[in-house]
Amino acid sequence: MNMLMKSSRSPGDPRVISTGPGTLASPDQLARGLGWFSIGLGMLELFGAHRVARTLGLEGSEWMIRACGAREIGSGVACLSVNPAPGVAARIAGDALDIATLAVAAQQDDPRRGNAQLALLAVLGITVLDVICHQGLTARHARQPGPGRDYRDRSGFPKGLAHARNAQV
Amino acid sequence: MKALVWHGKQDIRCDQVSDPGIEDPRDAIIKVTSCAICGSDLHLFHNFIPAMKNGDIMGHEMMGEVVEVGSEAKGKLKKGDRIVVPFTIICGQCDQCRRGNFSVCERSNRNKEMADKVYGHSTAGLFGYTHLTGGYPGGQAEYLRVPFADATHIKVPDNLTDEQVLFLGDIFPTGWQAAAHCDIEPTDTVAVWGCGPVGQMAIRSAILLGARQVVAIDCIPERLSMAQAGGAITINFETESVIERLNDLTSGKGPEKCIDAVGLESHVSMGQPDTLLDRAKQAVMMESDRPHVVREMIYVCRPGGIISIPGVYSGLVDKIPLGIAMNKGLSFRMGQTHVNRWTDDLLRRIEEGQIDPSFVITHTARLEDGPEMYKMFRDKQDSCIKVVLKP
Numbered sequence: 001m002n003m004l005m006k007s008s009r010s011p012g013d014p015r016v017i018s019t020g021p022g023t024l025a026s027p028d029q030l031a032r033g034l035g036w037f038s039i040g041l042g043m044l045e046l047f048g049a050h051r052v053a054r055t056l057g058l059e060g061s062e063w064m065i066r067a068c069g070a071r072e073i074g075s076g077v078a079c080l081s082v083n084p085a086p087g088v089a090a091r092i093a094g095d096a097l098d099i100a101t102l103a104v105a106a107q108q109d110d111p112r113r114g115n116a117q118l119a120l121l122a123v124l125g126i127t128v129l130d131v132i133c134h135q136g137l138t139a140r141h142a143r144q145p146g147p148g149r150d151y152r153d154r155s156g157f158p159k160g161l162a163h164a165r166n167a168q169v
Numbered sequence: 170m171k172a173l174v175w176h177g178k179q180d181i182r183c184d185q186v187s188d189p190g191i192e193d194p195r196d197a198i199i200k201v202t203s204c205a206i207c208g209s210d211l212h213l214f215h216n217f218i219p220a221m222k223n224g225d226i227m228g229h230e231m232m233g234e235v236v237e238v239g240s241e242a243k244g245k246l247k248k249g250d251r252i253v254v255p256f257t258i259i260c261g262q263c264d265q266c267r268r269g270n271f272s273v274c275e276r277s278n279r280n281k282e283m284a285d286k287v288y289g290h291s292t293a294g295l296f297g298y299t300h301l302t303g304g305y306p307g308g309q310a311e312y313l314r315v316p317f318a319d320a321t322h323i324k325v326p327d328n329l330t331d332e333q334v335l336f337l338g339d340i341f342p343t344g345w346q347a348a349a350h351c352d353i354e355p356t357d358t359v360a361v362w363g364c365g366p367v368g369q370m371a372i373r374s375a376i377l378l379g380a381r382q383v384v385a386i387d388c389i390p391e392r393l394s395m396a397q398a399g400g401a402i403t404i405n406f407e408t409e410s411v412i413e414r415l416n417d418l419t420s421g422k423g424p425e426k427c428i429d430a431v432g433l434e435s436h437v438s439m440g441q442p443d444t445l446l447d448r449a450k451q452a453v454m455m456e457s458d459r460p461h462v463v464r465e466m467i468y469v470c471r472p473g474g475i476i477s478i479p480g481v482y483s484g485l486v487d488k489i490p491l492g493i494a495m496n497k498g499l500s501f502r503m504g505q506t507h508v509n510r511w512t513d514d515l516l517r518r519i520e521e522g523q524i525d526p527s528f529v530i531t532h533t534a535r536l537e538d539g540p541e542m543y544k545m546f547r548d549k550q551d552s553c554i555k556v557v558l559k560p
Binding site for chain 2: 009010011012013014015016017018019020021022023024028077078080081082140141142143144147148149150151152153154155156157158159161163164165167
């Protein structure tokens with residue numbers, strides 16, 4: 001890394017004066033944001049499972065919270081990859097599990113059920129973002145269905161294939 | 170001037186940048202008339218090749234008109250000359266250049282110290298590529314400084330179009346070298362994995378070099394149709410078994426020669442579990458490349474055969490069955506292309522009408538549309554196989 005930092009460009013190399021339109025569109029940037037969020041939340045659940053359980057009134061379910069943390073980190077890494085759509089889809093599936101868990105906690109006869117209700121609202125909100133992101137990624141990056149164009153007229157041999165096969169000179 | 174600039178993973182922008190100038194007496198400046206997006210640009214786009222820096226200008230397939238010449242390049246070039254620029258920068262004088270090993274020129278990499286430490290020994294400087302190969306600004310721009318320009322050029326005649334000669338700078342000699350490395354004999358079956366631009370050139374090169382049978386392997390229908398046009402028998406690996414089909418086509422003996430025109434980003438699919446493992450390892454930086462094609466080639470290649478690798482690999486790969494390769498007595502040949510070793514012959518073949526490399530161009534666009542074309546090429550949308558940009 002140090003060597004890379006030292007590998008300065010030549011003084012004459014072109015420098016950026018102003019930046020223009022690029023390849024990163026809103027769904028791509030949103031997927032990256034969700035990826036980092038997922039990793040952060042996953043670390044919190046993995047290493048702070050006791051605190052999360054106490055806050056939500058889910059004592060005794062620390063193992064499940066840690067498992068959710070591992071799942072969040074996995075989907076976060078996938079969101080940061082070159083093809084983030086499967087990672088975002090994994091997040092949506094994870095959101096469904098979280099919603100089911102929190103819905104149960106939010107109805108418990110426990111003074112901390114307000115926390116669980118707030119967390120449920122937050123997860124519902126982020127699920128909407130996940131769905132919007134996934135739809136945006138699919139619309140922008142998916143290949144059109146169907147066989148594609150037929151390039152069988154593009155041999156590249158102006159004198160024909162048979163001539164090319166005998167052109168060993 | 171305008172240029173396509175790398176700003177990070179999957180972030181290429183069309184920026185306004187300062188113009189290049191002569192820095193060394195052997196330099197020349199060209200006004201770029203045509204440039205192309207290469208499959209290996211996608212490896213940079215995805216940040217799989219280490220040592221890119223924010224602000225690097227992309228592009229290593231370009232040609233144009235000479236507009237300025239340094240004092241020591243004037244014997245070989247003059248204003249108005251029309252040249253294709255090989256992606257390998259060559260001094261033409263070092264021991265490796267004299268042997269024709271141009272892609273490992275000993276003098277053109279300006280980050281030689283770093284390359285020596287990472288690779289053991291430095292390789293040539295390359296345009297629009299990692300700082301391990303010099304970090305030279307690339308040709309997806311309106312103007313380009315060509316270092317060692319007296320040696321780093323291919324003069325092209327005016328009667329040929331840009332589209333006919335542009336690919337002399339990279340993909341045509343790359344496909345040709347891949348086939349030449351196979352030492353093709355008239356009885357040979359040559360199997361080519363990957364029907365992208367380099368694969369298409371390798372298929373046609375193998376035909377021109379006299380292979381009995383060329384087999385092309387991919388899963389994209391339009392790419393397979395173009396491979397078929399070039400004389401190949403096609404295998405769609407998503408609908409049929411590559412190993413079974415290759416054995417059927419070779420009386421159970423396997424192809425004598427195998428070409429990997431895929432490289433480090435092989436297709437990931439549920440039907441090939443090793444690709445899933447590679448993808449997971451790559452995501453958490455436990456492996457830099459996905460070598461599924463190399464594994465498959467080693468397995469299916471006929472004993473005593475040749476494995477030729479023009480596809481780009483960047484670093485470390487896992488689970489290569491070297492024991493199988495050793496026991497089958499396979500030979501491996503690979504490397505960045507020694508472009509100028511081949512270009513006189515290839516230009517002659519174009520002039521004689523043996524081949525017209527422009528067949529591979531599916532999209533032409535303005536330089537300003539470059540970022541969108543990167544996306545289209547990467548996502549294989551609109552049946553895109555090769556993009557040419559006009560600055």
